[in-house]
Each structure stands twice: as structure tokens, then as C-alpha cells.
Amino acid sequence: MKHAGKILILLVLIFGPVVLLAQNDKEKIEALRVAFINKKLELSTSESEKFWPVYNEYNEKLRAVKKNLRQSYKRKPDIISDADAEELFKLEAQTKQAELDLYKQYSERLKQIVGVKKMVILHLAEEEFRQKVLEIVKGKSD
Amino acid sequence: MLREKVINLEGCSYKTIGLLVLLSSVFLCKQAKAQSSYDSLNVKLPKHYFNTIIEMDGYNKPSVSLDTTGRRELNQKIDAHLKNYAVKQFNLSFCIPLITKEKKGSGADSAIIENSHLLLTGNFFSLKPVFEGLSQHTLTKRGIGLRYIYNTGKKGVWFFDAAPFVTRDITYRSRPYMRLSGTVVYSHNVSDNFNWRIGATKSFMWGNRLYLPFIGLRFGRLDKINFSFQFPRRVSLNIPFNPKIRMSLYSQPQGGMFNFSNHDTLYPKFAEATFHFTRYEINTGLRFDFKLSSHFNFFVSGGISSKNNITFYSDRANNRTNVFYRTYFYSASPVPTYYVQYGLVIKLGKTRSYYNNRNIYDAIDLNSGTDINDNNSQIPVPSKKLPKSTNLQSIEDLIDFTEF
Known part of the structure; x- marks a missing residue:
């Protein structure tokens, strides 16, 4: 324990810049997306307290499903066998x-x-925000 | 009417009944499909709402002279023996989510999601009270506890904490002492901007074994500027500048009750191997938290440490069954000084999504306010504008490839 303070400072100096460089924008954009939707929907206190846990759960499941597919594609090499192709084809369907079923279940x-009015506003807000993000990504790739 | 319906049903042919059964099973299958198509993919979601948190911090206060004037004889003798007093301390805490259970309401309550969380907490604390006239003692506090948080899914969050710990002077032969601190709080979120709390706590933070009421008020959202009054723990004004930097102006007690070896014969009446050293001070200052990434934070804080007190209690003179320790053989109130604190917070693992879920934010705040000194590093603070550029890989979860 004699040098605990010095070790602590050393850890910050070593890991600080490393993790700062390694971080991505995902969390930042996601927080901003949620704030954007919150602003557009103008939820009352009681609506907000019920809406966000359900909406978070929906998004979490939806992303997990999409990620599962994405990772399955990444796992397969460029040239795949017919059996692998069949498996991916089924997984895609x-x-x-699952996306559609989740949408039906959670949108209800x-x-x-x-x-229903705010559900339409929600859809428009999501779309508007997605466009903003796409513009940023496209801007970088140009 | 019912009798007629029954008669009508009796009158139906078996074919009609068979058709009805078939139709209803098709309908039921369709209902179950929403669940099964998702379940059949067997995707895994994070289990908990809480990260595993490891927090380390150091705390220092400079040396001050112990005043010997106008005090009783024994006090003066000990003052002369101790001479100057300074503090160096190191703290290592952790908090690991063990079990998270979720329950969903049905019917009219289908939007209500209750959840309960069981967490394992641990604490290793090393205190070095630096007395110029004494050899250096290292006083430790080691403990492992359990914490249970229940989110009603409506407006309330319950918080239970039991933290047994052992205090010991590890420098010399001394008897370890086992103690228990605990907290029970009910927290009510009236709105995003206002919260009140009520409960009780058994704490040693104020330099004695005290049973105190817990009263809390918060104005403002946890992810925005807020003012928080949490007796007996902390009063603070918290200002997040952006998602990476947060500033707090705060005032809080700091202290504890430790075992101290009588190696230096500070207590002359009995040859007690161990007596109790207690200290408390009120720290008022500024704290800056820097969120380096979703897994690392560090903080620095400093200010004025006032209302300083150190007291030595004999074990024999104080009955353990008493609520708090009364009979002391030395007490001093050192002059106010500055203090410096710095720390590192490591967050491990992935959590369930809880954006704008004010009950989960509140549960995180309750967890953060008891032993885990991470200043709500888990609560996301939204930035004001989008980044100017980003790469697709970092945000692939947020948009589809097909959208290009």
C-alpha cells in the first residue's frame, strides 16, 4: 500500500490515452438519438416512466437480432459452400x-x-435521426 | 341466453367444432410466433443493468500541529506525544452484479417492468494517520457485503445494503474488530426533475457508531445539472459539461472508526493492546470527473477540510452494547486544511439498455452514493451535437448496411 497513490497515477497515465484513442462514437450517438426522440415525442411524466423501459427493451432485442446476422456473415469466408449459403439464407429470413414480429409486439x-399519434412521430423522429447519422458516415467516405 | 347457446353448441355438427378448434389453434400459433421467431434465433442479451465497478482512490491532507493549550492534563500529554497530524489514505472498492430478475406486468400493467438486483460489494481501505511523534500505523478496514435494489417499475426504488467489515491495525499486534454498517432507503421519483428519499442508516462515517435517518432530496435530472441533498452523506451541485467531463461542487463528511495498537503506550491506564481511533472531517470542494471511455473514468477533487476531529476511545470504558461510544481519553479538533483526492474507476462488462429509464438511473445513483465513489459514471450524459465524422464500424449497431 506504500506506493498505491503513485501506482494509481501511473495507471491513469498509461491507460488514459490508450482508451481515449480506442473509444468509438457509438455510445455518444446513441445517447444523442435517445435525447432527440425524447425531445420530439414530448412525453408526459407518466408516459416517459413507462415508455423508455419498453422502448429500450425493443431496441436491445432488435439490435441483438441484427448483430447476430451480421456476425454470421462475418464468420463465413468469401467463398462459401452451398450448405453454408443455405444456412445464411435461412438465417436472413x-x-x-423476428424483426417484424418484434415490431408488431412492441409497437402495440x-x-x-x-x-397512435406519438407512434407516428416516433417513426419520423427515428428516420430523421438515421438520415443525420448517414450523412455523417457518407461525408467521411466521400 | 346461456342455455340457448349451450343448446346451439350441442346442435353443431362435429365438423363445425373441429373447424373452430383448428381456427383457434391457428390464432394461438400466430400469437406465439412473435415470441418464437425471436427465441429461435437464440441471441444473447446482457444480464444486468449494472456494470462491475472497480474503484481506487487516494486521499491526502497536510500536517497540522495539535493544540495543547487549555486542555485537560491527559489530553495535553498525548498532544505533546503526537505533535502533528496528517492523513494519507487509499481505498479500493468493487461492486459486482450477481443476480438480476425481471418481471413484466400483464393486462393494463403490461408496460410496467419491475426488476430486482443483487450485488456483491467489497471494500479495502487503508488509513495512515501520520503523527509526527509516533511510529507510523496503518489502519485497515476490509469488508464484503451484499446489496439488494428493487425497482418497482412505477415511481419507487428500494435500496438495502449490509456491509460487514473488519478493522485492524496491521502495523503491530492488535485485536481485529468486526463491525456492520447498513442502509435501508426508499427512493421516490416524483418526476424526472424531482426525487425524494427516506430511510435509515447505521454508519461510522461521522467517527462513531451512529444510527441516523436518511433523508434525500434531488432537484434536476441525474444526467443534467442537479442539486442533491442526501443527509447524512452528501450535499452536491452536479454539472455535466459534456458526456466526458462532469463537475461537482460538494460538501460531505469523511471518517470512520478504526483499531489502533497501543504499541506507543498512548493509553496509560490499562495495558490495552488495542483502542479505537476515530476521525471525521467535512470536506467541501470541487470534483472533476473525466470519462475517458465507456470503461474508464478518473477523477480529481480538492478543497477545504474543516470540522476536523480525532478521538481515542478505550475499549474497556465503552460498553459494546451502547449505541455509540461516549468515554474517550483523547480528543482534538485540528485546524482546517486543504485536501486532495484522486481516483480511477474501471467499469467492466456490458449492461442492459436503460436510456432515460429514470428508475434505473436512480438505482445507479443509490448504488454510487454508498461506498462506490464513481459519481454516477454509468449514467449517460447526452452531448449537444453529433460528431463531425465517424466510421461505419463504430455505429453499425445503430444503422443498417442496407440503408446505403
């Missing part, structure tokens, strides 16, 4: 079905909380 629950 399963994923699309969310509609009960905020009403």
Missing part, C-alpha cells in the same frame, strides 16, 4: 421475420402507452 405495447 428468420431475422427478417408502445401504442398503448403513448397513443
Whole structure:
């Protein structure tokens, strides 16, 4: 324990810049997206307290499903066998079905909380924000 | 009417009944499909809402002279023996989520998601009270505890904490002492901007074994500027400048009750191997938290340490069954000084999504305010504008490839 303070400072100096360089924008953009939607929806206190846990759960599952597909594609080499192709083809269809089912299930629950009008606003807000993010990404690739 | 319906049903042919059964099973299958298509993919989500947190911090206060004038004889003798007093301390805490259970409401309550969390907490604390006239003692506190947080899914969050610990002077032969601190709090989120808390705590933070009420008020959202009054722990004004830097103006007690070896014969009446050393001070200052990434934070804080007190209690003169220690053989109130604190917070693992979920934010705040000195590093602070550029790989979870 004699040099605990010095070790602590050393750890910050070593790991600080490393993790700062390694971090990505995902968390930042996601927080901003949520704030953007929150602003557009103008939820009341009681709506907000019910809406966000359900909406977070929906997004979490939806992303997990998409990520699962993405990773399956990444795992396969460029030239794949017919069996692998068949497996991916099925997974693609399963994923699309799961996305649709999740949408149906959660949009109904969310509609009960905020009403149909705000569900339309939610869709428009999500779309508007997605466009903003796409512009940033495209700007970099140009 | 019912009788007529029954008669009608009796009148139906078996074919009609068979058709009805078939139709209803098709309907039920469709209902179950929403669940099964997702479940069949067998994707894994994070289990917990809390990160595993490891927090290390150091704390220093400069040396001050112990005043010997106008005090009783024994006090003066000990003052002369101790001479000057300074503090060096190191703290290592951790908090690991063990079990998270979730329960969803049905019918009219289908939007309500209750959850309960069981967390394992641990603490290793090393205190070096530096007395110029004494050899250096290292006093430790080691403990492992359990914490249970229950989010009602409506407006309330319950918090239970039990933290047994052992204090010991590790420099010389001394008897270890086992103690228990604990907290029970009910936290009510009236709105995003206002929260109140009520409860009770058994704490040694104020330099004695005290049973105190817990009263809390917060104005402002946890992810924005807020003012928080949490008796007996902390009063603070918290200002997040951006997602990476947060400033707090705060005032909080710091202290504890430790075992001290009588190696230097400070207590002359009995040859007690161990007596109790207690200290408390009120630290008022500024703290800056720097969020380096989603897994690392560090902080620096400093200010004025006032209302300083150190007291030595004999073990024999104080009955353990008493609520708090009364009979002391030495007490001093050193003059105010500055203090410096610095620390590192490591967050491990992935968590469930909890954006704008004010009950989970509140649960994180309750967890953060008890032993884990991470200043709510888990609560995301939204930035004001989008980054000017980013790469696709870092945000592939947020948009589809097909959108290009």
C-alpha cells in the first residue's frame, strides 16, 4: 500500500490515452438519438416512466437480432459452400421475420402507452435521426 | 341466453367444432410466433443493468500541529506525544452484479417492468494517520457485503445494503474488530426533475457508531445539472459539461472508526493492546470527473477540510452494547486544511439498455452514493451535437448496411 497513490497515477497515465484513442462514437450517438426522440415525442411524466423501459427493451432485442446476422456473415469466408449459403439464407429470413414480429409486439405495447399519434412521430423522429447519422458516415467516405 | 347457446353448441355438427378448434389453434400459433421467431434465433442479451465497478482512490491532507493549550492534563500529554497530524489514505472498492430478475406486468400493467438486483460489494481501505511523534500505523478496514435494489417499475426504488467489515491495525499486534454498517432507503421519483428519499442508516462515517435517518432530496435530472441533498452523506451541485467531463461542487463528511495498537503506550491506564481511533472531517470542494471511455473514468477533487476531529476511545470504558461510544481519553479538533483526492474507476462488462429509464438511473445513483465513489459514471450524459465524422464500424449497431 506504500506506493498505491503513485501506482494509481501511473495507471491513469498509461491507460488514459490508450482508451481515449480506442473509444468509438457509438455510445455518444446513441445517447444523442435517445435525447432527440425524447425531445420530439414530448412525453408526459407518466408516459416517459413507462415508455423508455419498453422502448429500450425493443431496441436491445432488435439490435441483438441484427448483430447476430451480421456476425454470421462475418464468420463465413468469401467463398462459401452451398450448405453454408443455405444456412445464411435461412438465417436472413428468420431475422427478417423476428424483426417484424418484434415490431408488431412492441409497437402495440408502445401504442398503448403513448397513443397512435406519438407512434407516428416516433417513426419520423427515428428516420430523421438515421438520415443525420448517414450523412455523417457518407461525408467521411466521400 | 346461456342455455340457448349451450343448446346451439350441442346442435353443431362435429365438423363445425373441429373447424373452430383448428381456427383457434391457428390464432394461438400466430400469437406465439412473435415470441418464437425471436427465441429461435437464440441471441444473447446482457444480464444486468449494472456494470462491475472497480474503484481506487487516494486521499491526502497536510500536517497540522495539535493544540495543547487549555486542555485537560491527559489530553495535553498525548498532544505533546503526537505533535502533528496528517492523513494519507487509499481505498479500493468493487461492486459486482450477481443476480438480476425481471418481471413484466400483464393486462393494463403490461408496460410496467419491475426488476430486482443483487450485488456483491467489497471494500479495502487503508488509513495512515501520520503523527509526527509516533511510529507510523496503518489502519485497515476490509469488508464484503451484499446489496439488494428493487425497482418497482412505477415511481419507487428500494435500496438495502449490509456491509460487514473488519478493522485492524496491521502495523503491530492488535485485536481485529468486526463491525456492520447498513442502509435501508426508499427512493421516490416524483418526476424526472424531482426525487425524494427516506430511510435509515447505521454508519461510522461521522467517527462513531451512529444510527441516523436518511433523508434525500434531488432537484434536476441525474444526467443534467442537479442539486442533491442526501443527509447524512452528501450535499452536491452536479454539472455535466459534456458526456466526458462532469463537475461537482460538494460538501460531505469523511471518517470512520478504526483499531489502533497501543504499541506507543498512548493509553496509560490499562495495558490495552488495542483502542479505537476515530476521525471525521467535512470536506467541501470541487470534483472533476473525466470519462475517458465507456470503461474508464478518473477523477480529481480538492478543497477545504474543516470540522476536523480525532478521538481515542478505550475499549474497556465503552460498553459494546451502547449505541455509540461516549468515554474517550483523547480528543482534538485540528485546524482546517486543504485536501486532495484522486481516483480511477474501471467499469467492466456490458449492461442492459436503460436510456432515460429514470428508475434505473436512480438505482445507479443509490448504488454510487454508498461506498462506490464513481459519481454516477454509468449514467449517460447526452452531448449537444453529433460528431463531425465517424466510421461505419463504430455505429453499425445503430444503422443498417442496407440503408446505403
